[in-house]
Amino acid sequence: MDETIINSLTSLVDFNQDELIIFMKRLKLRKVIKNEFILKPGDICKTMVIIKYGGLRYFTITEKGEQSHWFAFEGEWLGDYESFLIRQPSQNFIQALEDTELYCLSYDDMQELYAYGAKFERFGRLIAENLFISIGRSRNELASLSAEQRYINLIKTYPNISKRIQIQHIATYLGIHPQSLSRIRRNISSPKT
Amino acid sequence: MDETIINSLTSLVDFNQDELIIFMKRLKLRKVIKNEFILKPGDICKTMVIIKYGGLRYFTITEKGEQSHWFAFEGEWLGDYESFLIRQPSQNFIQALEDTELYCLSYDDMQELYAYGAKFERFGRLIAENLFISIGRSRNELASLSAEQRYINLIKTYPNISKRIQIQHIATYLGIHPQSLSRIRRNISSPKT
Numbered sequence: 001m002d003e004t005i006i007n008s009l010t011s012l013v014d015f016n017q018d019e020l021i022i023f024m025k026r027l028k029l030r031k032v033i034k035n036e037f038i039l040k041p042g043d044i045c046k047t048m049v050i051i052k053y054g055g056l057r058y059f060t061i062t063e064k065g066e067q068s069h070w071f072a073f074e075g076e077w078l079g080d081y082e083s084f085l086i087r088q089p090s091q092n093f094i095q096a097l098e099d100t101e102l103y104c105l106s107y108d109d110m111q112e113l114y115a116y117g118a119k120f121e122r123f124g125r126l127i128a129e130n131l132f133i134s135i136g137r138s139r140n141e142l143a144s145l146s147a148e149q150r151y152i153n154l155i156k157t158y159p160n161i162s163k164r165i166q167i168q169h170i171a172t173y174l175g176i177h178p179q180s181l182s183r184i185r186r187n188i189s190s191p192k193t
Numbered sequence: 194m195d196e197t198i199i200n201s202l203t204s205l206v207d208f209n210q211d212e213l214i215i216f217m218k219r220l221k222l223r224k225v226i227k228n229e230f231i232l233k234p235g236d237i238c239k240t241m242v243i244i245k246y247g248g249l250r251y252f253t254i255t256e257k258g259e260q261s262h263w264f265a266f267e268g269e270w271l272g273d274y275e276s277f278l279i280r281q282p283s284q285n286f287i288q289a290l291e292d293t294e295l296y297c298l299s300y301d302d303m304q305e306l307y308a309y310g311a312k313f314e315r316f317g318r319l320i321a322e323n324l325f326i327s328i329g330r331s332r333n334e335l336a337s338l339s340a341e342q343r344y345i346n347l348i349k350t351y352p353n354i355s356k357r358i359q360i361q362h363i364a365t366y367l368g369i370h371p372q373s374l375s376r377i378r379r380n381i382s383s384p385k386t
Contacts, residue, residue, distance in 0.1 A: 081325065082325065082326055082329040085322055085325070085326060086326055091333075114315065114318075117310075117311045118310045118311040118314050121311050121314035121315045121317075121318055122307065122314045122318075124314075124318040124322075125307075125314055125315075125317040125318035125321055128318055128321035128322045128325055129278055129317075129321045131325055132274065132275065132278070132321055132324055132325050132328070133275055133278060133279060135325070135328060135329075136275040136328075140284075
């Protein structure tokens, strides 16, 4: 079994070996190449994915252009969870930042996992709670923090981000021009104080 | 046991009689009078509440004044779920719209309920999923629907809302002036077509 995935699953719930096997059997491996889309507006998000290696970007296209909302790398889940749960078309894109291997978990397989009992239900509860918290934090950050502070938070979460995400994608996450991001990065590497 | 509460709990999970007793034992009855606050900014939201009778309003105060986000009536849950989960201070108010009786479920009691097994975990998962979906819909409505369409959706959810919520609170939910809401209500009751 894949260690990155096992560590990710057991970081939420103390699954034993048998339970991990039950879980892993439901995960379907998929390879995507750099820039390939796994979700586009109008698609129903049929699977949540967990990344074996590589990276993904979740974004929308608004009147102002591309807006990046989330990035995900090894051991992290991504998908349009709302579209997945209510089975309605997504308004978002998910695209590979680099060649990526991921495991897909379908809606039906997820429901079957829940039927295995409390630990699997707990896993679903914690995923939903964590997403709820992430969305709330993201909304609060957007409302109250400067682009520089949001960039600092982003590199705390993903220290190697500048090697793995093109600068224009980071800029669309922060809602600023790439030139402004370059200035922020210079400020951080040689602070004025 | 209270029928409104039982119906609300069993609408999510098919709890049997014993499980309902376990659940109800954790709920603490509280009476609040009209206009009383059960949450204010700076408080940690220590309990989620379910309404026996009466109504609550969840709002923030922004630069533009009061902004109502959610209303809740008989059999509905309310709380600042993010503050409740991460145990950080809320930025929101919850106030009684009328004299209200509600049952409070504390964080510790909720964790103890989860320990009873799969059905209780499922309950928590469905609550978190539903809140996640509600927030997503609310965000999309704000981004894409007119105040009139949002009002129509609100009265679909709460047909008696005009009898139970003061017009200025509905206006702060829609982000419009009370006069504009009066115009919308006249349009709906005597459509031009």
